[in-house]
Amino acid sequence: MWHLYHFPLCPFSRKVQLSLGEKKIGYELVTLYPWDADESFHRLNPAGRVPVLYDAAKKVALIDSQAICEYLEETVSDRPLLIGSARARAEIRRLVALFDENFYGDITGPLLHEKMRKRLVLRQSPDSRVLRETMRLLHEHLDYIDWLVDNRRWLAGAQLSLADFAAASQISVVDYLGGIDWSDHESAHGWYRVIKSRPSFAPLLRQKMDGLPAPKHYADVNA
Amino acid sequence: MWHLYHFPLCPFSRKVQLSLGEKKIGYELVTLYPWDADESFHRLNPAGRVPVLYDAAKKVALIDSQAICEYLEETVSDRPLLIGSARARAEIRRLVALFDENFYGDITGPLLHEKMRKRLVLRQSPDSRVLRETMRLLHEHLDYIDWLVDNRRWLAGAQLSLADFAAASQISVVDYLGGIDWSDHESAHGWYRVIKSRPSFAPLLRQKMDGLPAPKHYADVNA
Structure with missing residues (x-):
C-alpha cells in the first residue's frame, strides 16, 4: 500500500x-x-x-x-498524462516545469510563506508589499493560461495532460490562501472550473489546514 | 541544426x-x-x-x-542516461531534482548572485555572510555525494546516468566561481575528476565568462 x-x-x-x-x-x-x-x-x-x-x-x-x-x-497504463509524440511530451514537461518552478517561485511559494508559515509558525503578519507583488505576478500567469486555453483545448494541446494538473495544483493552493480575482481571466477561470469538478480533485477540496480555514467559495466547484 | x-x-x-x-x-x-x-x-x-x-x-x-x-x-538511443527499471529511473530523477533544485537553491544560485551578478551587473561586493553559508551547505552536499559514491559505483547506482551529469554541472559552476575545498571529500573528488575527464566535459572547461576569469585549476582535469 x-x-x-x-x-x-x-x-x-x-x-x-x-x-x-x-x-x-x-x-x-x-x-x-x-x-x-x-x-x-x-x-x-x-x-x-x-x-x-x-x-x-x-x-x-x-x-x-x-x-x-x-x-x-x-x-500504470491507465489514463496516461504524458501523452503523444516526444515533442508533445516535451511541451507537457515544459509547462509542468513552468508551473512547478516559475509559478511556484513567483506566487505559491511567497504566499505560503506570508499566509501559512507566518501565521502558523512565526506568528507574524504578512508583508503587504509581497502580497501585492504576488497578485501582480498572478495576473501575468493567468494571462498566459488564458492564452493557452484560447489557442488549445487543454494547456499543452488537444488532450488533458499533467500540465493541466500541475497548473491546477498551484492555483488551488492560491485559491485556498485567499482567493483569486478571475475578472479579465474568463478563459482560465472556465478551464479551472472544469479541472476542479473532476472526481480526482474532490479530495483536495476536502483537505484543510488546521488554524488556516479556507475561504467559503474554495470547495465550490461552480465558483 | x-x-x-x-x-x-x-x-x-x-x-x-x-x-x-x-x-x-x-x-x-x-x-x-x-x-x-x-x-x-x-x-x-x-x-x-x-x-x-x-x-x-x-x-x-x-x-x-x-x-x-x-x-x-x-x-536518441545512443548512450542512454535514464536507464534501468522504472524504480532505477525514479532514483536517477530524484537525484537530478536534488541537484537541480536543492543544490542549486542552496549553493549555485546564491553564488551566481554574489559572484557573477553583483560583479558584472550590480557592481557590488559579495556578501561574506552569504558566501560562508553557501560553503557550509556545500560541505553537507559533498558529504552526501561521498556517501553515494562510497555505496554505489555512480551516484544513482551501478551505471553512469543523468544524475552524475546534473551533479557535475552544478559543481563545475561552483568550481569556476572560486574553487571547492575537497579536503574531507576524497570520494566526491575522485568521482568529479572522472566525470571532468570525459570528452563530453571538455567544452565546459573551455567556456569562459567575460569579466569573470576562472581560477587556474578550473580546467585542469587532474585538479
Missing part, C-alpha cells in the same frame, strides 16, 4: 494526488508539515520535503513530485 | 550540453545572459530563461533542462 507524505497546502503533493486519482491508484495520506520534518523523515528523504510516495512492505520510496509522476506514467 | 541558448555559467545549460555531448548530437551555442533576455527571447521562451534548444528550420523549441534531457532520451 502506498503512503503519500504530504501537507494539505503543498502544491507538489497535490500534483501527485491528482495523478494518483486520475490513474485510480489507492493510497493513504500521511501529513507532514515542513516544520515537523525530523531526522527520521530526513532518512527517508535527504532533501527533507514532501511529497514522498512510500511503500513500507516493498521498501520503495519515491521522491520528488516529477520523479513520482514519471514513475506512475511508466508503471 | 540545433542551437542551444545558454550562458557559460548556467548549470542547467551545462547539464543539457553534457547530455548532447554524451549522445554525440551536434549543436551550436548561442550565448544569452540572463540580463539580456529581451522580448524576442520571451517569445521563444515565456519563462525568459536558458537553456532553450532550438531548431529554426524545423520550428522546434525545447524548453526547460529536464524536458530537453527527457526529449533527448526519447529520441
Whole structure:
C-alpha cells in the first residue's frame, strides 16, 4: 500500500494526488508539515520535503513530485498524462516545469510563506508589499493560461495532460490562501472550473489546514 | 541544426550540453545572459530563461533542462542516461531534482548572485555572510555525494546516468566561481575528476565568462 507524505497546502503533493486519482491508484495520506520534518523523515528523504510516495512492505520510496509522476506514467497504463509524440511530451514537461518552478517561485511559494508559515509558525503578519507583488505576478500567469486555453483545448494541446494538473495544483493552493480575482481571466477561470469538478480533485477540496480555514467559495466547484 | 541558448555559467545549460555531448548530437551555442533576455527571447521562451534548444528550420523549441534531457532520451538511443527499471529511473530523477533544485537553491544560485551578478551587473561586493553559508551547505552536499559514491559505483547506482551529469554541472559552476575545498571529500573528488575527464566535459572547461576569469585549476582535469 502506498503512503503519500504530504501537507494539505503543498502544491507538489497535490500534483501527485491528482495523478494518483486520475490513474485510480489507492493510497493513504500521511501529513507532514515542513516544520515537523525530523531526522527520521530526513532518512527517508535527504532533501527533507514532501511529497514522498512510500511503500513500507516493498521498501520503495519515491521522491520528488516529477520523479513520482514519471514513475506512475511508466508503471500504470491507465489514463496516461504524458501523452503523444516526444515533442508533445516535451511541451507537457515544459509547462509542468513552468508551473512547478516559475509559478511556484513567483506566487505559491511567497504566499505560503506570508499566509501559512507566518501565521502558523512565526506568528507574524504578512508583508503587504509581497502580497501585492504576488497578485501582480498572478495576473501575468493567468494571462498566459488564458492564452493557452484560447489557442488549445487543454494547456499543452488537444488532450488533458499533467500540465493541466500541475497548473491546477498551484492555483488551488492560491485559491485556498485567499482567493483569486478571475475578472479579465474568463478563459482560465472556465478551464479551472472544469479541472476542479473532476472526481480526482474532490479530495483536495476536502483537505484543510488546521488554524488556516479556507475561504467559503474554495470547495465550490461552480465558483 | 540545433542551437542551444545558454550562458557559460548556467548549470542547467551545462547539464543539457553534457547530455548532447554524451549522445554525440551536434549543436551550436548561442550565448544569452540572463540580463539580456529581451522580448524576442520571451517569445521563444515565456519563462525568459536558458537553456532553450532550438531548431529554426524545423520550428522546434525545447524548453526547460529536464524536458530537453527527457526529449533527448526519447529520441536518441545512443548512450542512454535514464536507464534501468522504472524504480532505477525514479532514483536517477530524484537525484537530478536534488541537484537541480536543492543544490542549486542552496549553493549555485546564491553564488551566481554574489559572484557573477553583483560583479558584472550590480557592481557590488559579495556578501561574506552569504558566501560562508553557501560553503557550509556545500560541505553537507559533498558529504552526501561521498556517501553515494562510497555505496554505489555512480551516484544513482551501478551505471553512469543523468544524475552524475546534473551533479557535475552544478559543481563545475561552483568550481569556476572560486574553487571547492575537497579536503574531507576524497570520494566526491575522485568521482568529479572522472566525470571532468570525459570528452563530453571538455567544452565546459573551455567556456569562459567575460569579466569573470576562472581560477587556474578550473580546467585542469587532474585538479
